[in-house]
Amino acid sequence: MAKAPSLIVAKVGSSTLVDEHGALDRAFIRSLCDQVVELAHEGTHVVLVSSGAAAAGCDELGLSERPSDIMTLQACAAAGQAKLTEAYADVLAERGIPCGQVLLTRRDVVDREAYLNARNTLMRLLELGAMPVVNENDTVSVAEFAFGDNDMLGAIVAGLVSADLYVILSDVDGLYTANPQTDPTAKLIDRVSEIDGRVSSMAGGAGTSYGTGGMASKVRAARAMLAAGIPTVICRGRRERALVDVAHGVKVGTRFEASAKETPHELGRKLWIGLAEVVRGTLVVDDGAARAVTERGASVLPVGVVETRGTYVAGDVVDVRDLSGTLLGRGAVRYSSEDMSRVRGLKLDVIARFLGEDAAQPAIHRDELLVF
Numbered sequence: 001m002a003k004a005p006s007l008i009v010a011k012v013g014s015s016t017l018v019d020e021h022g023a024l025d026r027a028f029i030r031s032l033c034d035q036v037v038e039l040a041h042e043g044t045h046v047v048l049v050s051s052g053a054a055a056a057g058c059d060e061l062g063l064s065e066r067p068s069d070i071m072t073l074q075a076c077a078a079a080g081q082a083k084l085t086e087a088y089a090d091v092l093a094e095r096g097i098p099c100g101q102v103l104l105t106r107r108d109v110v111d112r113e114a115y116l117n118a119r120n121t122l123m124r125l126l127e128l129g130a131m132p133v134v135n136e137n138d139t140v141s142v143a144e145f146a147f148g149d150n151d152m153l154g155a156i157v158a159g160l161v162s163a164d165l166y167v168i169l170s171d172v173d174g175l176y177t178a179n180p181q182t183d184p185t186a187k188l189i190d191r192v193s194e195i196d197g198r199v200s201s202m203a204g205g206a207g208t209s210y211g212t213g214g215m216a217s218k219v220r221a222a223r224a225m226l227a228a229g230i231p232t233v234i235c236r237g238r239r240e241r242a243l244v245d246v247a248h249g250v251k252v253g254t255r256f257e258a259s260a261k262e263t264p265h266e267l268g269r270k271l272w273i274g275l276a277e278v279v280r281g282t283l284v285v286d287d288g289a290a291r292a293v294t295e296r297g298a299s300v301l302p303v304g305v306v307e308t309r310g311t312y313v314a315g316d317v318v319d320v321r322d323l324s325g326t327l328l329g330r331g332a333v334r335y336s337s338e339d340m341s342r343v344r345g346l347k348l349d350v351i352a353r354f355l356g357e358d359a360a361q362p363a364i365h366r367d368e369l370l371v372f
């Protein structure tokens with residue numbers, strides 16, 4: 001029998017958290033917390049990524065339907081987040097478990113220091129026997145800094161804490177060959193080992209007015225987890241004991257099994273860069289550099305960079321593309337765009353001679369480069 005996971009990140013969607021009247025479904029929250037407690041007794045910790053703030057806030061503020069303007073939506077999220085955390089905290093307290101609220105934005109994972117602080121907080125909460133409840137900080141996240149959907153936030157958190165398993169609890173049994181709400185012939189897929197264009201094209205948008213990303217965002221998150229070597233299961237959250245069964249290795253929903261080329265631990269640092277969608281520029285590399293990066297996992301050296309695009313500072317995330325424009329990877333660049341245009345095409349010893357030893361660095365170090 002497979003070893004029980006010691007750390008699970010479980011993401012639960014809005015459509016699973018609210019009842020048919022749009023109010024928080026406390027019976028569901030109780031059953032979810034019961035499962036978390038049962039797993040804790042077995043030595044499996046759970047970090048919960050919970051959506052539902054905007055949905056709960058609509059109910060709290062007396063709005064009959066989900067607003068479409070961003071400011072009212074953010075106000076709903078603020079009102080609802082308080083209710084949501086209170087609901088988890090009350091139920092967990094009855095079971096003797098404290099809960100800690102962690103609200104993140106994409107900016108937090110792009111910034112290395114904030115990323116480490118978030119990780120330290122999550123790990124410390126677990127050490128202290130508390131369950132972290134994570135959500136996007138919707139009141140400050142707008143436009144480019146918004147995760148937009150919590151499926152990817154959950155994937156980022158799973159990478160952040162080097163989880164053994166990522167579970168997406170949704171309002172559907174898993175990934176079907178087509179949206180089962182509109183296609184009655186759609187079949188459930190129980191296992192996926194590679195996400196190609198065929199798999200991606202099966203996954204459509206959200207099924208209810210509460211959900212935001214639909215199956216498409218879950219499959220994107222699963223793809224990131226495959227790259228990180230973290231197995232991912234998408235299943236129906238309301239299925240009785242869904243989380244416990246998945247943790248026990250029962251076949252439930254759709255399982256995306258990682259190819260495990262690299263261990264999650266090794267990939268943890270790179271994942272935050274690869275998933276950061278605030279990309280400030282592009283390095284175009286020659287064929288030799290492209291081969292070195294993709295075949296040998298080498299760093300990108302200035303000598304292989306033929307073109308730099310965009311305006312960035314050292315530490316920003318940039319794309320790496322080959323001469324035909326294919327995206328090879330994404331990494332944290334060590335030069336500003338201004339310096340990059342000076343050093344591109346030069347060998348490190350030449351850069352050292354003209355600019356000093358300290359200035360002679362890889363354009364992107366292999367440890368800070370996620371190759372796709």
Ligand SMILES: Nc1ncnc2c1ncn2[C@@H]1O[C@H](COP(=O)(O)OP(=O)(O)O)[C@@H](O)[C@H]1O
Pocket residue numbers: 012013014015016169170171172174175176177178179180181202203204205206207208210211212213214215216
């Ligand atoms: N191929 C597919 N398989 C399963 N569900 C799909 C598929 N394509 C689209 N969907 C829709 O995705 C929905 C789940 O996503 P979403 O509504 O965002 O839920 P959540 O609130 O759990 O994030 C399903 O209810 C379904 O309507």
Ligand SMILES: N[C@@H](CCC(=O)OP(=O)(O)O)C(=O)O
Pocket residue numbers: 012013014015050051052053054055077135136138148149150151210211212213214
């Ligand atoms: N941060 C938002 C949730 C966004 C989101 O991704 O929702 P869902 O698609 O239901 O997981 C909220 O709490 O309302």
